[in-house]
Amino acid sequence: MSIDEILEEMDELLDKSGSVPFMAHKKIIDGERLRELINDVRLNMPHELKEAKKIEFDCQRILNEAKINAEAIIRKAEERAAQIVSKEAIVVEAKKKAIDMLTKAQAASKNLQQNAAASVNKILSETESYYTKNLQQLKAVKAKITGGSN
Numbered sequence: 001m002s003i004d005e006i007l008e009e010m011d012e013l014l015d016k017s018g019s020v021p022f023m024a025h026k027k028i029i030d031g032e033r034l035r036e037l038i039n040d041v042r043l044n045m046p047h048e049l050k051e052a053k054k055i056e057f058d059c060q061r062i063l064n065e066a067k068i069n070a071e072a073i074i075r076k077a078e079e080r081a082a083q084i085v086s087k088e089a090i091v092v093e094a095k096k097k098a099i100d101m102l103t104k105a106q107a108a109s110k111n112l113q114q115n116a117a118a119s120v121n122k123i124l125s126e127t128e129s130y131y132t133k134n135l136q137q138l139k140a141v142k143a144k145i146t147g148g149s150n
Contacts (some may be wrong), residue, residue, distance in 0.1 A: 003048060003134055007042045010141045013037070026147050034145065041138070046115035048134075052127050066116040070109030077101040 001009075020026040079100025093110055 001040060001044070003041055003044045004137075006037050006044065007134070007137050010034065010037050011144075012088060014141070016143050027144075029145070048131075052131070055123050055127055059116075059123055062116045063113070063120060064110045066109075070105075070112055073105040073109060074102065077105040 014027060017027040017029040020028060077098070080101060081094065113121060
């Protein structure tokens with residue numbers, strides 16, 4: 001059962017519970033069932049956290065791969081530029097081509113890194129939003145259970 005389903009069941013438990021006489025804002029609930037649901041939340045949280053860590057690891061891997069690819073592009077461009085420069089008859093042309101290749105490689109590298117960073121940022125923002133929403137729902141359920149007092 002997912003955390004959302006457990007929270008929904010907690011909500012239903014509160015909705016179906018009767019009020020304490022002369023205290024409409026207080027509820028009588030099945031404590032044992034509520035404890036089971038809370039334990040279910042605890043059991044599901046490590047799975048959710050493992051998923052977030054996996055996402056974070058994948059993002060870091062993507063960034064590292066992008067950096068390695070960018071470095072390889074730059075290294076190849078520098079090697080090619082060195083080969084061209086070594087030929088005396090076309091030294092001027094070689095320098096122009098080398099600079100152009102290096103600029104394109106750096107632009108491609110920067111673009112690749114920016115795209116990877118944007119992707120990582122989006123995934124982390126979605127994960128943060130998901131956990132913020134679940135935390136707000138847990139707080140709301142807690143507030144309902146405790147009658148709004150802490």
